[in-house]
Amino acid sequence: xxxxxxxxxxxxxxxxxEKTRDGRxxxxxxxxxxxxxxxxxxxxxxxxxxxxxxxLIIFFMVGTRFSDAERQFEIELPTVSNAxxxxxxxxxxxxxxxxxxxxxxxEKPITIEExxxxxxxxxxxxxxxxxxxxxxxAGEYQNVMDVLAVCHRVGITNLSLAxxxxxxxxx
Numbered sequence: 001x002x003x004x005x006x007x008x009x010x011x012x013x014x015x016x017x018e019k020t021r022d023g024r025x026x027x028x029x030x031x032x033x034x035x036x037x038x039x040x041x042x043x044x045x046x047x048x049x050x051x052x053x054x055x056l057i058i059f060f061m062v063g064t065r066f067s068d069a070e071r072q073f074e075i076e077l078p079t080v081s082n083a084x085x086x087x088x089x090x091x092x093x094x095x096x097x098x099x100x101x102x103x104x105x106x107e108k109p110i111t112i113e114e115x116x117x118x119x120x121x122x123x124x125x126x127x128x129x130x131x132x133x134x135x136x137x138a139g140e141y142q143n144v145m146d147v148l149a150v151c152h153r154v155g156i157t158n159l160s161l162a163x164x165x166x167x168x169x170x171x
Contacts, residue, residue, distance in 0.1 A: 090129060092129075092132050093105065093118075093131045094106060094131075094134060095115065095134065095147050096134040097133070097134065097136060097139055098136055100139070101143050103115060112146055112150060115150055116150045116153065116154060119131065119154045123154050123155055123156055128158055129156055130158035130159070130160065132160045132162050133147050133160070133162065134162040135147075
């Protein structure tokens, strides 16, 4: 345990002939380099942030210059009341087909010939008239196809087939 005694006494701090644990001399032992430099603190580079702030200031200054040009002349702008569009868009036409094959335009019973006339008039009033076809799930599919054929013959292309999403319990 000579090496522990030498170490406690301050001997053996990197001398050329230092003793090892078992008492042998180790030739050419170098002292262990110790780091004596201070740790450098991280630095926040503010240059990019200052660049962005200056660009924003310039952007808003230029933007306010354009709004000043509008106020250059004293002009009293005319006022209007709450203006509505000249014509409202028409509601979609709902054609319902019962299980028995009866057709309804809205809530009014209608035949296939009357439906063709009504759809033609609606198409003349508004070219992009929309039609919703509501067919009973247990009804004949041919009735739905007849209504779609009338819509095609009249020239109505904005068609929708109404349905409902089945619930998760299978109903």
